[in-house]
Amino acid sequence: xxxxxxxxxxxxxxxxxxxxxxxxxxxxxxxxxxxxxxxxxxxxxxxxxxxxxxxxxxxxxxxxxxxxxxxxxxxxxxxxxxxxxxxxxxxxxxxxxxxxxxxxxxxxxxxxxxxxxxxxxxxxxxxxxxxxxxxxxxxxxxxxxxxxxxxxxxxxxxxxxxxxxxxxxxxxxxxxxxxxxxxxxxxxxxxxxxxxxxxxxxxxxxxxxxxxxxxxxxxxxxxxxxxxxxxxxxxxxxxxxxxxxxxxxxxxxxxxxx
Amino acid sequence: xxxxxxxxxxxxxxxxxxxxxxxxxxxxxxxxxxxxxxxxxxxxxxxxxxxxxxxxxxxxxxxxxxxxxxxxxxxxxxxxxxxxxxxxxxxxxxxxxxxxxxxxxxxxxxxxxxxxxxxxxxxxxxxxxxxxxxxxxxxxxxxxxxxxxxxxxxxxxxxxxxxxxxxxxxxxxxxxxxxxxxxxxxxxxxxxxxxxxxxxxxxxxxxxxxxxxxxxxxxxxxxxxxxxxxxxxxxxxxxxxxxxxxxxxxxxxxxxxxxxxxxxxxx
Numbered sequence: 001x002x003x004x005x006x007x008x009x010x011x012x013x014x015x016x017x018x019x020x021x022x023x024x025x026x027x028x029x030x031x032x033x034x035x036x037x038x039x040x041x042x043x044x045x046x047x048x049x050x051x052x053x054x055x056x057x058x059x060x061x062x063x064x065x066x067x068x069x070x071x072x073x074x075x076x077x078x079x080x081x082x083x084x085x086x087x088x089x090x091x092x093x094x095x096x097x098x099x100x101x102x103x104x105x106x107x108x109x110x111x112x113x114x115x116x117x118x119x120x121x122x123x124x125x126x127x128x129x130x131x132x133x134x135x136x137x138x139x140x141x142x143x144x145x146x147x148x149x150x151x152x153x154x155x156x157x158x159x160x161x162x163x164x165x166x167x168x169x170x171x172x173x174x175x176x177x178x179x180x181x182x183x184x185x186x187x188x189x190x191x192x193x194x195x196x197x198x199x200x201x202x203x204x205x206x207x208x209x210x211x212x213x214x215x216x217x218x219x220x221x222x223x224x225x226x227x228x229x230x231x232x233x234x235x236x237x238x239x240x241x242x243x244x245x246x247x248x249x250x251x252x253x254x255x256x257x258x
Numbered sequence: 259x260x261x262x263x264x265x266x267x268x269x270x271x272x273x274x275x276x277x278x279x280x281x282x283x284x285x286x287x288x289x290x291x292x293x294x295x296x297x298x299x300x301x302x303x304x305x306x307x308x309x310x311x312x313x314x315x316x317x318x319x320x321x322x323x324x325x326x327x328x329x330x331x332x333x334x335x336x337x338x339x340x341x342x343x344x345x346x347x348x349x350x351x352x353x354x355x356x357x358x359x360x361x362x363x364x365x366x367x368x369x370x371x372x373x374x375x376x377x378x379x380x381x382x383x384x385x386x387x388x389x390x391x392x393x394x395x396x397x398x399x400x401x402x403x404x405x406x407x408x409x410x411x412x413x414x415x416x417x418x419x420x421x422x423x424x425x426x427x428x429x430x431x432x433x434x435x436x437x438x439x440x441x442x443x444x445x446x447x448x449x450x451x452x453x454x455x456x457x458x459x460x461x462x463x464x465x466x467x468x469x470x471x472x473x474x475x476x477x478x479x480x481x482x483x484x485x486x487x488x489x490x491x492x493x494x495x496x497x498x499x500x501x502x503x504x505x506x507x508x509x510x511x512x513x514x515x516x517x518x519x520x521x522x523x524x525x
Binding site: 020021022023024025027028029031032035036038039042043045046047048049050051173174175177178182186189193194195198 | 279289290296304305309431435436439444446453457
């Protein structure tokens with residue numbers, strides 16, 4: 001952990017060297033998610049609810065997913081550059097070091113530009129929390145915290161799967177984006193709007209709905225099943241097969257030889 | 259002119275080499291298209307009369323957008339050119355006896371056309387086969403088909419000119435990624451890449467439709483489905499011609515100015 005802190009400081013300092021560029025990058029990141037927000041806002045100027053969810057309820061959902069994603073991204077998006085680590089042999093060097101290889105991959109690719117998305121999600125969440133009219137009792141606060149925390153773990157798991165595929169294909173697989181970036185982009189709305197089958201898929205295969213749709217129902221008083229509040233914790237179990245897949249890939253890894 | 263055509267050909271041929279990447283891209287775009295349509299279906303179910311675009315027009319818009327993503331999306335990056343600007347290869351480019359603007363213009367356009375030709379066919383075919391409300395319909399008449407093709411060509415020109423203008427601006431800033439993200443993301447939003455411009459409310463829509471970004475994917479995709487009809491088609495096409503000229507002229511001047519400032523930093 002101390003080592004991680006050290007890596008953290010080094011990268012923070014090195015990225016702060018180009019201040020204008022860094023600030024522009026953060027703004028760029030913010031604009032990306034801001035346009036997604038504007039799109040939702042514009043759509044809601046023409047209707048006032050979708051599948052029974054109002055604008056501020058959608059915003060709660062949107063900002064929780066966005067924040068979960070942003071947190072996962074800050075720490076785990078190092079996996080995004082994993083394909084290039086594999087193909088240029090950098091990963092082989094990592095393997096000979098006396099630390100856990102996941103730790104080293106993550107610590108070597110910290111990226112602070114992603115902070116833009118996080119800031120945006122904080123602002124949106126604050127706005128949504130104030131306007132949605134939920135009475136914030138302790139259990140509601142816990143539910144929201146679980147959604148964000150467990151959500152980021154599920155997203156981190158997805159990043160890990162993305163990286164693990166690289167052991168077999170060397171190149172990054174674009175279709176994984178539908179689960180990572182897509183999970184964020186389409187997570188703006190409760191996953192139920194996409195229909196029964198997709199909700200089932202996101203419940204039982206990739207448990208994104210467990211950290212979004214079900215706890216959201218509890219949060220918005222659509223259900224009083226206490227169970228839904230704790231479903232995000234079940235979603236976290238997803239990290240186990242992800243890690244298994246990574247170990248499996250690692251065992252089959254033959255260096256690219258360059 | 260011949261030099262630019264052969265540059266276009268070289269780029270084009272190299273762009274169609276990456277077939278596995280194209281396959282992965284197609285899968286992603288299918289899934290993306292479906293999810294988009296499902297989410298809009300929920301919106302339309304909630305209040306069918308609220309939107310100024312028929313649902314079938316919207317699905318056509320979405321499928322064409324997915325099929326021609328590589329043609330129109332601003333965020334498709336030409337790493338070659340970005341790289342040349344940041345690592346100084348631009349100085350080699352300057353030594354060549356042809357206009358840099360023309361060279362890069364044909365490079366960008368060829369890249370986009372090549373990648374699109376590899377990817378669009380499967381998406382278009384499946385989208386045509388899909389049943390009526392969620393599939394891609396035929397354009398309502400010959401005028402719309404012809405208008406779509408003309409407008410698509412012009413939109414490619416406008417998009418290329420815009421992207422190249424952004425690259426030229428990044429020559430000033432050395433580290434280019436930030437500026438590029440800001441401008442391109444704004445451009446994509448205002449060209450109807452995130453939601454069609456018809457979904458913008460009142461004043462925002464009127465302003466957006468006057469900006470050059472409206473002359474990009476917004477126009478051809480809406481002409482195809484019949485969302486833009488009659489005399490408006492001609493108006494759109496002439497607006498596109500205007501923006502194509504204006505943006506390329508501006509891009510050309512900015513690049514000229516930027517190139518007087520290039521200091522190659524050794525190496």
